[in-house]
Amino acid sequence: MKIENGKLKVGVLALQGGFAEHVHLLQKIGVEAFEIRKRQDLEQDFDGLIIPGGESTVIGKLLDELELFIPLKVKIDGGLPVFGTCAGLILLANRFHVIDIQVKRNAYGRQLGSFAIEAEMKGAGMIPMVFIRAPYIESAGKNVEILSVVEGHIVAAREKNILVTSFHPELTEDTKIHRYFLNIVRENIG
Amino acid sequence: MNNERYELNKNLAQMLKGGVIMDVSTPEQARIAEDAGAAAVMALERIPADIRAAGGVSRMSDPKMIRGIQEAVSIPVMAKVRIGHFVEAQILEALEIDYIDESEVLSPADDKFHIEKTKFRVPFVCGAKNLGEALRRIAEGASMIRTKGEPGTGDVVQAVRHIRLIMSEIRRVQNLREDELYHEAKELAVPVDLLRYVRDNGRLPVVNFAAGGVATPADAALMMQLGAEGVFVGSGIFKSGNPAKRAQAIVKAVTNYNDSAILAEISADLGEAMVGINEQEIKLLMAERGI
Numbered sequence: 321m322k323i324e325n326g327k328l329k330v331g332v333l334a335l336q337g338g339f340a341e342h343v344h345l346l347q348k349i350g351v352e353a354f355e356i357r358k359r360q361d362l363e364q365d366f367d368g369l370i371i372p373g374g375e376s377t378v379i380g381k382l383l384d385e386l387e388l389f390i391p392l393k394v395k396i397d398g399g400l401p402v403f404g405t406c407a408g409l410i411l412l413a414n415r416f417h418v419i420d421i422q423v424k425r426n427a428y429g430r431q432l433g434s435f436a437i438e439a440e441m442k443g444a445g446m447i448p449m450v451f452i453r454a455p456y457i458e459s460a461g462k463n464v465e466i467l468s469v470v471e472g473h474i475v476a477a478r479e480k481n482i483l484v485t486s487f488h489p490e491l492t493e494d495t496k497i498h499r500y501f502l503n504i505v506r507e508n509i510g
Numbered sequence: 511m512n513n514e515r516y517e518l519n520k521n522l523a524q525m526l527k528g529g530v531i532m533d534v535s536t537p538e539q540a541r542i543a544e545d546a547g548a549a550a551v552m553a554l555e556r557i558p559a560d561i562r563a564a565g566g567v568s569r570m571s572d573p574k575m576i577r578g579i580q581e582a583v584s585i586p587v588m589a590k591v592r593i594g595h596f597v598e599a600q601i602l603e604a605l606e607i608d609y610i611d612e613s614e615v616l617s618p619a620d621d622k623f624h625i626e627k628t629k630f631r632v633p634f635v636c637g638a639k640n641l642g643e644a645l646r647r648i649a650e651g652a653s654m655i656r657t658k659g660e661p662g663t664g665d666v667v668q669a670v671r672h673i674r675l676i677m678s679e680i681r682r683v684q685n686l687r688e689d690e691l692y693h694e695a696k697e698l699a700v701p702v703d704l705l706r707y708v709r710d711n712g713r714l715p716v717v718n719f720a721a722g723g724v725a726t727p728a729d730a731a732l733m734m735q736l737g738a739e740g741v742f743v744g745s746g747i748f749k750s751g752n753p754a755k756r757a758q759a760i761v762k763a764v765t766n767y768n769d770s771a772i773l774a775e776i777s778a779d780l781g782e783a784m785v786g787i788n789e790q791e792i793k794l795l796m797a798e799r800g801i
Contacts, residue, residue, distance in 0.1 A: 431608040
């Protein structure tokens with residue numbers, strides 16, 4: 321039997337960047353969301369984690385300084401479903417090393433290279449995609465499922481419990497990708 | 511500028527939220543700021559405290575210096591133009607700057623008109639000390655707002671005054687009836703649709719940072735608790751005894767602005783803060799520029 325959204329609890333890493341937008345979308349689909357800013361915030365049980373967009377250098381540094389990196393790494397290695405957008409994608413690939421992808425940072429250049437487009441994502445449908453000084457995935461390992469390709473570059477992918485997009489679904493009101501992520505969360509609960 | 515570009519520019523500001531934007535004047539300072547956790551840097555030849563000390567006319571920075579900083583860091587780079595100086599803005603757009611600050615810190619180039627920012631593809635941030643100024647700048651095309659504060663003083667009193675005023679005006683507008691809204695738009699000299707957005711959403715239509723006089727982690731947390739969504743720190747970092755350590759502490763203060771135990775820990779042993787000048791001791795009030 322499908323677990324209802326209302327029974328799921330997702331933590332949003334709230335060190336810097338677009339965390340409030342993720343919390344908003346989760347609440348919109350009835351999921352309990354909470355912010356993670358310090359170690360004590362990890363003392364509760366939760367079913368999934370979102371690492372938002374922002375500056376990956378800032379979030380990466382604060383993960384260490386606030387002693388969040390190791391406890392989160394342990395949870396992710398233990399199978400906790402994680403969804404990373406933009407900076408979150410970079411951190412999951414280059415810091416946590418939990419998805420086998422090569423990432424090109426600021427791949428579209430500076431702010432003048434930022435753009436929005438509508439494109440297909442496997443399993444989620446047509447998605448409005450907002451790219452802000454975004455990275456893309458240059459190559460992916462054999463266990464990585466490629467979910468979306470825009471203008472020849474991989475912009476969404478999944479490996480086991482890890483979902484990443486180089487764009488920002490949280491900057492739109494479209495909840496399809498968040499609902500897709502919740503299905504990964506449900507699979508994990510079993 | 512089309513509507514999609516404006517949305518993308520507002521979106522970049524959303525990604526800076528919860529972050530600290532630091533003034534830097536050399537590539538080396540830019541790297542220190544990035545390593546300390548700056549969400550973006552503001553490239554300018556002289557930080558506000560030095561502009562204030564030097565006097566004279568203060569202008570856009572040398573493009574060569576700005577390029578040097580763009581090459582030194584991966585985070586967004588901002589730079590300032592004089593109020594109304596749309597050619598300086600054209601030059602910064604040609605440099606592909608990530609954000610232009612049309613700033614009262616520099617000498618105004620136009621004492622009447624601001625830049626028509628809708629003509630540009632790059633985003634603009636502008637200073638405001640009340641709701642009317644904020645909404646006028648947004649109507650002109652600003653995709654991010656910051657309080658003016660009083661730059662280069664290390665005295666937070668004006669930034670506090672401005673953020674308190676903006677937040678209290680927003681709360682007041684939230685209680686207006688539709689017929690009262692038209693009158694209020696007239697009084698504030700702002701477009702009624704922007705004012706209606708504020709009433710319906712209880713916030714500005716763009717991200718709102720604090721700026722001007724922030725010198726300590728406690729100052730930064732104060733601005734966040736008063737409703738700012740992030741903080742600009744100008745002179746407060748590189749005019750202090752230990753810039754890297756102070757910068758890191760301010761970054762952490764903005765993330766955990768509500769946690770007094772963390773604030774107590776990071777406020778300890780930072781070395782000397784910038785000396786600062788009290789607002790009564792200064793002759794030039796930059797916040798009065800560009801209303």
